[in-house]
Amino acid sequence: MKLYKKIAALVLGAMLLSSCQLIDKIDGVINSTSSSSSQSDNPISTSVDLDNTSFCQNAVNSDTNYTSSTSNVMNMSTASSIFAEVRESAVVVNACYAYNSSEYNYITSGFIYSKIDDTYYIVTNASGIFHRYISATTNITENDVIVIKDGDFEISFDDGKRYIGQFVGSYDAADLAVFAITTQDDIKLPTIGSSDELELGDSVLAIGTPSLGDSLINSLVRGTISGLGRRQQISYNQTIGIKQYTFSVADYSTFQFDAPVNGGMEGGPVVNSNGEIVGVISYKYLNDSSTVAYESLSLATPIDDLKLPIQKIIEDGEFIKPTIGVSIADVGPMTIVQRTANNINDNVYTGSYIAAVSTGSSASKASVGVGEVIVEFNGAEVKGMSQVSSQLLRLQKGDSVVMKTVDKSNVSHTYNIAL
Amino acid sequence: MILRINSLFGGALTLIFLASSIPAMTYNNEVNSVSTDKELTTNLSLYQDIDNIVIENAEKAVVSVINYDKNGNYYGLGSGVIFKSEGSFQYLITNYHVVEDGATFEVVSWDMQRVYGIVIGYDSIQDCAVIRIPKLENANVAVIGDSSLVVVGEEVFAIGNPADISLKNTITRGIVSGLNRVVNETGTYLEQQKHAIQLDLAINPGNSGGALFNEYGELIGINTLKLTSDGGTAKYEGINLALPISDMFLAANRILSSAIIANDGTLLQNGTYTKSSLGIANFYSLRDISLSQRNQLNIPSSVISGVLVRNIYGVLSNPLNTNNIGEDSIIVSYNGTNVVDKVQLRSLVYNTLIGTNVSLTILKKVNNSYQTVVVTTKIVQSQY
The missing domain is CATH 2.30.42.10 (PDZ domain)
Incomplete structure (x- = not known):
């Protein structure tokens, strides 16, 4: 089966400035950010005592109580131990479709979020999987409505296990989709952390599967928190109906990190240095108005923004964001x-x-x-x-x-x- | 004109300015605290969180520079660093290519305060410009580090504004990949050569003029360039270049000290820069000459360092020419200082005033063999 890498070039409207950047829709990646919470139980605590250096004497911030409790260490052994913890929860969401006598399998990354009875709930990136699904199924024109068919999505793991994924619901304005698999198999649940505790400069890991698919399954990348509270306004060229839901414009908050993220990794988890999932890989900046490709301008949705939407989707099949008008x-x-x-x-x-x-x-x-x-x-x-x-x-x-x-x-x- | 693409090393490499449709970068000179007691951490930690206080203090010195053309249209985005605070003004260091072709400049502080800045002057050869802004109460003056102490492998981080204003004060980190890389953004003459620090951290268009900090939050360089491709379809990744703060700080202070400013703050005359030149057009560091070429040129094996001159420009008026120093001569000493390579020679020339007589020890090619001669020649004004 031949895989075609389809990258949806999405326009990120830079508000009030005339410049537009192309951002690449990437499939799931895990990016772990080390949270700022003080962790004295880190196995290898090799923090540098910056108090002893002579930096920035001119800019002492008396409000900030610098007690150096912050130094989470992400070193080789923590990265590999975190990977060992998280990889079993990382999944590939496959949109499988036969079209024009060819079989297609478009992938996005994701992760197990929770379990109720025998059902595991999987979080992934909505535009990533659905855009690929739509691209795969037909030449959609604007305003066409596509109805998801059961059996079109499969969830696979890096140990080779593969399950039929049931579409549970999506909340498009935060680019969130939830799938479910029902099985008696014992699948490891990850620890869900808090993105509100992320700070600039924290180290993170991300896990995802670039679009080449199984040959690059669960790629681990490392980076640093580059920015917090980045507004993302994503509009789609196509209007896509998912069941009764209309996919239109996403406007939500992301955090930025500098790990290299590639198409297929969106939906994958971003993990802090405690091994807790703090975000969902969503986008990367692709290139500027000329030919220069951007490097490592990667974005993820903070997990704290998704907790209630995920819960409501699991309970009710949908999340309705209140408006203030x-x-x-x-x-x-x-x-x-x-x-x-x-x-x-x-x-x-x-x-x-x-x-x-x-x-x-x-x-x-x-x-x-x-x-x-x-x-x-x-x-x-x-x-x-x-x-x-x-x-x-x-x-x-x-x-x-x-x-x-x-x-x-x-x-x-x-x-x-x-x- | 935003992203200029210059050929480096004979055009094989594509070099791009880090300005988002415009490049910019600034530095700060008020505080010169150089920590000399760096303790290199020799543990296994590959990635430790950068300390919050280091980031907080560092990012308050970094600004975005938005360049508008004469019609008031958005032209490009770069970064800058506050390096000096004096009276009711602060001064930014940035790249010349950030302000080039701009008419008005909006400077955006770390906390999104916006003010207009004026360009006090620039040095197109060093790719340095100085912008003056009204003093920002919440901003810091960057702590200037010592770029001569930078070592390969050192942990560094960059702060700048890639892409667009929504990614303001983006922090990226990596290590120093190499030192003393020779770049020539604007041309191939000796005076256009300069040193750069090579980095593996991600910097992108818009980072131009922004800050490179060491792990203590000291400013050690100005992010300026990236290698984008080998000219073919393969894109380079993580070959990024910053100009050392020592060179940029020198240029910025030269610009500031040469500007004429009235008591009321009115800029009467822009600051300027050194255009000192030896008039050398085509030259090589001797160490870059292959053995076969050395044999062909009959260079004595005892001569290891120096600069081989292949062409001189301004033939009739060039002091080297009037001293009868022709092609394939080797400059081995400049005013008593041994010449190591072309960038060092450029630096020596750069810091000599135009019109000054300098003493050169030269291995002069006569009948396919070299003779040592000492000549006195004059520093001329660069044509570039």
């Missing part, structure tokens, strides 16, 4: 000219500018003011839409949420919004 433009990317045009207060550098409030929406009922800038949402500092998206994924209709804004005169406002 505002149109938002992030302040950070605004040019000085745009800041002036929008009357942004000089002391406000980041946050989400409220361009409009929908009539009858939750925000409207709470009397949220147009032109204000959201600076805190559900207790989280808001640098931009990324943090609002993260928090909305942890809330449900019926919850109430506290939102703080500043207005053009730098006056603070606090709203209680019923979702």
Whole structure:
């Protein structure tokens, strides 16, 4: 069977700037990030005492209590022991399809997330597997609706085991899909960690299977947390209906890491230095407007943003994100000219500018003011839409949420919004 | 014009500027703390988390530089580093190719504060530019390290702004792959040669002008270039180059000190740079000459280091020519300093003022054999 590598070139709209980057839809990769939690039980604790060096005397941050509790070590033995722990939970999600007298098998990575009775639930990347599935099945035109057939997806492991995967549900706006396999076999469950504890500079591992398939199954790569709270806006060329669900635009938060990630690895786990899954590989930047290929600009969805959606998909088959009913433009990317045009207060550098409030929406009922800038949402500092998206994924209709804004005169406002 | 592609080493390699449609980079000079007591960690740890405090202090000195053309259109993105803070201003070091062809520059601090910057001056040969901005209260001045202490294998990390503003202050890490790599971004003349530090960490278009830090958070280089391909279909991966901070800091300070600024801060005249030249067009470090070529040229086996000159430019007016120093001569000493290779010779010339007489010891080719002569020649102004 011949495998064709199909890379969907997706346009990442760089808000307010005219440049667009192509980002490569990659199949699952595991990227482990070491969390910042202090771990004194690390088997090989070889931290360097940076207190003794003469760096940055000019920039002492007195607020930060530097007690050097942070040094998680990821060395050769921890990387291999973490891999040994996680590899049994790592899977390949295969979209199998016979088309035009050829058989196709398009792959995306994923991992076992939880188990209920004899059913194991598998998390993967929605656009990765479905885009490939759609590409494989037919020449979809816009607005065509594809219905998934049972038996079209298979879940395979690197020990050769292979199961029929049942599609459980997806939440496209966070690029999440959940599959299930039902078996009496004993499959190891991974430890799910917390992405909220990730910090810049932490070491991570990622596991995934590049699109060549079995010959590169469960490739392990290593990297560093390059950035947190990166907003991703992904729009698809095709409108894809998954059962009754419409696949359109994803706008969600990711973290960035510098491990090399390739097509096929999306959906794979990112793991911290404690061996806990903290993210799901989603995208990589592909190349700039000329021919220069980007190197190791990789993105993953934080696991803490996915916990509630996964739970709801398993329980109800779907997750419905609550809305607050505002149109938002992030302040950070605004040019000085745009800041002036929008009357942004000089002391406000980041946050989400409220361009409009929908009539009858939750925000409207709470009397949220147009032109204000959201600076805190559900207790989280808001640098931009990324943090609002993260928090909305942890809330449900019926919850109430506290939102703080500043207005053009730098006056603070606090709203209680019923979702 | 954003990504310039220069040929390196006879055009076999493709070299690209690290500016996202524009390159930029800056440095900072106010604090010169060099730690000399580095303890290299000789444990098995391949990847230890970078300490939060090191990152926090380092990233506060790094900015993004957005370049707009004269019509106000977005032209490109680069990075920069705050290297000096004085009165109500701060100064960034960046790459010249980040500001080249730009009309206005928005500088974005680590915490997304935006201010306009003005270019105080540039050094196109060293690919260095200095931008002045209003003082940012929340920003740091980078701690300048000593790039001469950098060793191969050393753990380093870069901070810059690849791709677009949404990836601001991207941290990538790796090790030093090599030292004293010779790059010539702008041309092949002696004055256009410079040293670079080779890295395996990921830097991308937009990282230009951004910071390379050692594990203590000291600025040791400015990320400037990457090798992208061998000219064929194979893409290189992880061959990235930073210019040592020693060279960039020198150029930046020369730019600053030569700029004429009124008491009210108005820039009256841009800072400038050294255009000192020996007028050498075609040359090789002797160590790069093959044995067969040495035999062909009849170079004595006792002569190991020096620079072989194949052509000189400005033939009639060139001081070397008027001293009757022709092709295939070997420069072995410059004002009493032994000449090791072309980059070292370039550095010696670079730091000599135009019009200065210098004493050269030269092995001059006469009738297919070499004679030692000592000549006095004059440093001229580069045509490039």
